[in-house]
Amino acid sequence: MSILEYNGSGVVAMCGKNCVAIASDMRYGVQQTTVATDMHKVYKMHDKVYIGMAGLATDMQTLVQRFRFRLKMYELREERKIKPNVFANLVSSMLYQKRFGPYFVEPVIAGLGDKNKPFICAMDLIGAPVYTDNFLVSGTSSEELYGVCEAMYRPNLEPDDLFETVSQCLQAAVDRDCLAGWGAEVYVICPDRVIHKTLKSRQD
């Protein structure tokens, strides 16, 4: 049993036209037992930066608190909000600091940068980042997610189409994974608003 598979999760981020989407399942499980179906795995850092985390739930919760600490200090000193690529570097740095006793999470970051340019980034548990302009996945359902996203993704989707695509990809993938599912949550981040929807999905 791998520690990264103890709780179970599926997280995906996709780039669209002047928007990004980030979505996750909502299962909180302890190995095969499902304990709750309302667990958030995607957290807002600020209006234009969101982070989703797959992996060990306790480390995810601790890291969110630590990110909020660092972001508060950043905003107080710099008198501005952090950009997503800068935040990605912060996350990478914090994870690598624990290189020989890591946090068991694999985060996915999504946001809008300078001039609202879409930005996504994913990392392994010791902070190695990967940047693309299409989609990134993480969690116990990552292999299923790779498959559906590769098949269904198209570049430059408008927010509503991006929402549909992300939702279909996530649900199809987590349905094939016994440790992820039990609800899904999608955020589509646009320059002027954030669309946040909870999806009706298979409850098994």
Next chain:
Amino acid sequence: MASRYDTRTTIFSPEGRLYQVEYAMEAISQAGAAVGVKAKDGIVLAAEKRVMSKLLDIRKGTEKMYKIDDHVACAVAGITADANILINYARLAAQRYFLTYQEPIPIEQLMRQVCDLKQGYTQHGGLRPFGVSFLFAGHDDHFGFQLYQSDPSGNYGGWKATAIGANTQSAQSLLKQEYKIDDTDLDAALQLAVKVLSKTMDTTSPSPDKMEISTVTTDDDGNVVYHVYTKAELEEVLKKFESDQKDTSTSGDI
């Protein structure tokens, strides 16, 4: 007279005084004044800006007021470089508390941490004390709106209205006369703060370029809001102040 006992911070004089601490307070009394006035619905902080030159290219929002956390702000009087260290420390202390308890730090806890640090510099290490006095203004769920003053000795006290920096004697006596306990709202507190600041600045015509004003209040949802007055808002406050002065002035000009 004091010279034999004043070079080291960590010893008393025969009269029982800590000279380095007193000298630090002397440094502060030369600095620009800051005034804090507590109202029923918020706290006003007003400060005199001293750093003035056309050639300055400052990008920071304020010179003497700083946000420590969403629910606490402070005004500074004294050596700015010393103040920066303490402000950074206060910000970290507030976030450390929030990380542990997932609750905003109560204002008095924050005061105690900052002041314990200041006190350390009067007792061990052989380093000079910080040449800064603070006015901390904030709101928490335990005691509502609070205004605290702290000095280089590490002492702190809660106040309804107080002043630090230059001319605190005249500021305090004016506040004592004019402050209406339990009957001050934010607008009255603003006017009082401007009045006291003009007195300490020793000017009859305060201008928006020379002062900074901020308020700590709560909004309709119960969130604490820290707002620094823009130049336009400052001008409005000063206009009202000047017109009130004209109404109540009895001394005749020639």
